Amino acid sequence: MAKPLIQVALDCLDFDQTLALARQAAPYVDIIEIGTPNLKHNGLALVKAVRAQHPDKLIFADLKTMDAGYYEAEPFYKAGADICTVLGTADLGTIKGVIDVANAYGKQAQVDLINVEDKAARANEAAKLGAHIIGIHTGIDQQLAGQTPFADLAALVALGLNVKVSVAGGIKQSTVQQVVKSGPNIIVVGGAITGAKAPEVAAREIRELVDAASGESKSSGGLFGWLKKLLG
Numbered sequence: 188m189a190k191p192l193i194q195v196a197l198d199c200l201d202f203d204q205t206l207a208l209a210r211q212a213a214p215y216v217d218i219i220e221i222g223t224p225n226l227k228h229n230g231l232a233l234v235k236a237v238r239a240q241h242p243d244k245l246i247f248a249d250l251k252t253m254d255a256g257y258y259e260a261e262p263f264y265k266a267g268a269d270i271c272t273v274l275g276t277a278d279l280g281t282i283k284g285v286i287d288v289a290n291a292y293g294k295q296a297q298v299d300l301i302n303v304e305d306k307a308a309r310a311n312e313a314a315k316l317g318a319h320i321i322g323i324h325t326g327i328d329q330q331l332a333g334q335t336p337f338a339d340l341a342a343l344v345a346l347g348l349n350v351k352v353s354v355a356g357g358i359k360q361s362t363v364q365q366v367v368k369s370g371p372n373i374i375v376v377g378g379a380i381t382g383a384k385a386p387e388v389a390a391r392e393i394r395e396l397v398d399a400a401s402g403e404s405k406s407s408g409g410l411f412g413w414l415k416k417l418l419g
């Protein structure tokens with residue numbers, strides 16, 4: 188099974204706390220997300236700071252753009268973001284704007300299907316426009332109403348579109364392996380890491396669970412793994 192990337196979503200509002208959480212999670216994740224409320228609060232300065240402290244990670248700016256796609260996303264790519272989001276409910280021209288500016292900077296655009304009614308139709312349109320990533324996303328308010336992203340994720344993967352698939356929405360230790368089995372390329376975990384007593388421990392747990400579900404574990408690699416195979 189292909190191993191998905193892990194993305195930590197940093198949704199607090201405090202600049203320094205965001206940097207501290209990023210440092211704690213970084214050893215175990217591939218992508219560091221600055222969440223929408225955080226981005227509105229702290230802006231480009233936070234993107235630049237996270238970029239500077241984590242040159243080896245992908246930086247995700249959750250803009251959730253609704254209009255003026257090229258114009259809104261460009262400064263964030265310039266500041267060091269690798270991926271910006273545009274809402275799937277936006278006009279196709281807006282979505283194309285974010286894809287165009289991503290391409291202009293050699294970066295990626297993610298179309299977020301939060302609140303999109305016909306997700307298959309919009310995913311097809313976004314893929315045709317050249318979206319790099321399409322995100323299934325059960326928002327915080329929808330989570331509070333008891334919704335989950337699992338069925339929508341399975342339906343999107345089943346479309347077999349030529350785009351990467353991301354999934355977000357309350358994913359935690361007890362559900363992350365079920366999510367891996369659905370075959371997304373990127374798994375987003377926010378509250379289960381940042382709201383934990385020990386975020387570093389929670390991030391490591393998520394990493395170990397994802398690795399194990401993807402058929403990779405510490406004990407299967409290196410000298411120990413080779414010896415195990417040799418000894419049958």
Ligand SMILES: O=C(CO)[C@H](O)[C@H](O)COP(=O)(O)O
Pocket residue numbers: 196197198222223249325326327355356357358375376377378379
């Ligand atoms: O984009 C978001 C909210 O709109 C969150 O970053 C995303 O839902 C991940 O956080 P959590 O794992 O806590 O749901």
